[in-house]
Amino acid sequence: MNVEVQGVHWLHVLRDVSLTAGSGRVTGLIGPNGSGKSSLLRCVYRRIRPDRGRVLIDGADVWRTPAREVARQVAVVAQDTPADLDDSVEHVVALGRIPHLGALGRLSAAERALVAEAMETCEVTGLARRPFATLSGGERQRVQLARALVQQPRLLILDEPTNHLDPRHQVDLLRLVRALGVTVLVTLHDLQLAAAACDRLVVLDGGGVVADGPVAQVVTEDLLRAVYRVEAEVERGRDGLPRIFLPLPGPGGTVPAALARNGAAGGTGHAGTYDVSREPAS
């Protein structure tokens, strides 16, 4: 399933955005906070209607396609979890079949097996009877992914799918997503993960596309400086993928004097120092 975004404008947020997410490929959307990534995904999955421009899925304009038809083809793991919080985990996962259900609204035996398999794959089988509301952030994220998998989408849209996951579950999710063989559009803040998981990266800044291409071409020191305003080092691994070294702080650093504790310089307008090895003053 091929996705084409053509000249999309929305409010002051998206400005003339065009991109293609190729069939069966994993396309990553990256960019600073507030650059418009989630808004663009919402345009693609028909949550918000662009003021100008079009989103075509396999050549059909999503706003000229019935919502149910889009829901049969497109699964979304969004940051805001829409599930009814009192529902059990198993029920939330089974909701993924709704777009495919007939008039009776009952799951077939094959569909129940699909629900069980998706829960197994996302390691949430042990949580099946738990109310969704009682889950941790990472558990919720895995349940939402299981719901998306039982939908058997041709396009999978993931908005920051790893932000609550521990390292092993991050790796598992991205491996699974790559192995599915469906078209994937994903936002990720972790550029190392994005570089490993995606075939192609599109960079948004200020609501516009500022770079678009294969991972190795896009993730560069110049891009990190220009778009994220961070002085990072980028090396190439033997696999050709970029390795990103951010200028992480060691002990000690500076903060505005008004925020400094631990006996740092007082007054206003001067930088104070802090020492992370010291207990905060009580």
Ligand SMILES: Nc1ncnc2c1ncn2[C@@H]1O[C@H](COP(=O)(O)OP(=O)(O)OP(=O)(O)O)[C@@H](O)[C@H]1O
């Ligand atoms: N309904 C809305 N009305 C007005 N402004 C909005 C609306 N939704 C989002 N915005 C603004 O649009 C900008 C882009 O938001 P969006 O959530 O798309 O960014 P993002 O790139 O996904 O950010 P983040 O990395 O922080 O998740 C932000 O400045 C946000 O405040």
